[in-house]
Every structure is written in structure tokens, then in C-alpha cells.
Amino acid sequence: MTKFYEGTPQRARAQKASFAKSKAPLSTVERWGTTWCWPNPQREGDLPIDDSDMGCDCAVKCTIREAWTRQISTLDISSEDAITDQGQETCNLLAERGIENVLLMGVHLNMCVLGRPFGIRQMVTVGKNVVLLRDMTDTMYNPEKRPKVSHFAGTDLVIEHVEKYWCPSILSSDLTGQPPFRFKADARELRK
Numbered sequence: 703m704t705k706f707y708e709g710t711p712q713r714a715r716a717q718k719a720s721f722a723k724s725k726a727p728l729s730t731v732e733r734w735g736t737t738w739c740w741p742n743p744q745r746e747g748d749l750p751i752d753d754s755d756m757g758c759d760c761a762v763k764c765t766i767r768e769a770w771t772r773q774i775s776t777l778d779i780s781s782e783d784a785i786t787d788q789g790q791e792t793c794n795l796l797a798e799r800g801i802e803n804v805l806l807m808g809v810h811l812n813m814c815v816l817g818r819p820f821g822i823r824q825m826v827t828v829g830k831n832v833v834l835l836r837d838m839t840d841t842m843y844n845p846e847k848r849p850k851v852s853h854f855a856g857t858d859l860v861i862e863h864v865e866k867y868w869c870p871s872i873l874s875s876d877l878t879g880q881p882p883f884r885f886k887a888d889a890r891e892l893r894k
Contacts, residue, residue: 703735703736703770703771703772703787704716704785704786704787704788705771706771706772707772707785710779710785711781712779712781712783712784712785713784713785713786715783715784715785715795716784716785716786716788716791716794716795717786717791719784719791719794719795719797719798720794720797720798721790721794722793722794722796722797722798724789724790724793724828725828725829726827726828726829728789728790728793728819728824728828729789729819729823729824733817736787736788736818736819737788737789737819738817738818738819739816739817739818739819739821739823739824739827740817741823742823742827745867745868746863746866746867746868747863747867749812749860749863750849750859750860750862750863751812751841751843751847751848751849751856751859751860752844752847752848752849753812753813753841753842753843753844753847754847755844755847756842757810757812757841757842757843757844758844759844759845759846759853786820787818787819787820788819789819789820789824792819792820792824792825793828796830801830802830802831803830803831803833804825804830804831804832804833805832805833805834805835806821806822806825806832806833806834806835807834807835807838807839808838808839809839809840809842810839810840810841810842811834811839811840811841811857811860811861811864812841812842812843812860813841813842815834815839816864816868822834822864822868822869823868826868826869832868832869833869833870833871833872834861834864834865834868834869834870834871834872835871835872835873835874835877836861836871836872836873837873837874837875837882837883837884837892838874838883839857839861840857840885841853841856841857841860843856843857843860852890854885854887854888854890855890
């Protein structure tokens with residue numbers, strides 16, 4: 703995912719960060735062109751949703767493909783940011799900046815937010831204090847699959863999984879004082 707950003711100051715910043723030994727081994731297993739932190743059966747149970755079809759609920763199933771090659775173009779990447787999809791570079795950057803507390807959000811919780819080399823599993827494993835921003839995340843889940851609940855209820859089940867096995871969660875309103883984020887199609891009562 704970083705090839706698109708080669709030559710940018712943000713990518714160079716990640717590549718040039720001083721080496722920092724991680725407190726635990728980093729994942730070395732590859733998936734979609736990057737290392738991946740697969741579920742750890744010694745630490746967590748199975749996910750509460752069946753995402754074996756990659757969350758596709760289309761009548762004609764989508765082709766499973768490589769992950770995206772860049773961030774959405776409307777996302778501004780600040781000049782002081784760093785861009786990486788590597789576990790070691792993430793550890794280097796966090797150590798260089800003295801960061802021990804990590805707040806994670808994004809898409810998709812059951813896949814990238816949990817499994818990428820900068821995701822929940824890896825960050826908890828290397829000893830960071832991790833919190834999930836639960837209203838700013840989503841899952842890849844097809845409601846036709848187990849446990850056959852709405853997409854939003856499926857996301858809530860994965861959030862509960864993360865809270866049980868990996869880290870606590872908060873709402874964006876805990877940081878901003880503004881109402882938490884809601885998908886327009888989610889008419890359910892908000893969990894506090």
C-alpha cells in the first residue's frame with residue numbers, strides 16, 4: 703500500500719526512523735503484500751461473524767482481490783505525518799516519538815484494524831496501550847452469513863470481541879465532546 707507514496711516526505715520519514723527493538727516478535731506472515739497478524743488462538747476465540755466471503759453481500763459475488771493501493775484521495779495527509787504499512791517501521795516511529803498510547807479506528811475492524819502490522823493485535827503484542835475508537839470503525843460482514851444479523855449488529859459483535867480479547871473501546875464523543883459518528887442507515891439505539 704505504500705508504493706503510491708514512494709518519494710513523499712511522509713513515506714521517507716517512516717523509512718528513516720531509527721531502529722527500535724520491539725518488546726515482542728513482529729509478525730512475518732504475509733497477506734496482501736504486507737505482514738499480517740492472524741488470530742491468536744492462545745489469546746482470542748473465533749470471530750463472532752463469518753467473514754469468509756470478505757463481507758460481500760452482492761447478488762453476484764465480488765472477486766477477492768489485493769488490498770487497496772492508496773488512501774482515499776479526499777484524505778489529507780499532513781506534512782508531519784508518516785506513511786507505513788510495516789510493523790518494524792511502526793515500532794520505530796512510535797519509539798522515536800515516545801508514543802505508548804495508540805488509538806485505532808478505520809475499516810475494516812475484522813480484518814485490517816485487527817490484523818495489519820500497525821493494527822490492534824500487533825500493537826497490543828508489542829506492549830502498547832491500545833484503545834479502539836468504536837464508532838469510527840466498520841466491518842466487512844455479509845448479513846447472510848453467520849450469525850445472520852444486520853451489518854451494524856455484526857460490527858458490534860466484532861467490537862465486543864476486541865473488547866473481550868484485546869483492548870477497551872471509546873466513542874469519538876469521548877475525545878471531541880461532539881455527538882458520536884453514526885452511519886445514516888444505522889437506526890439502532892447508540893450503545894454508550
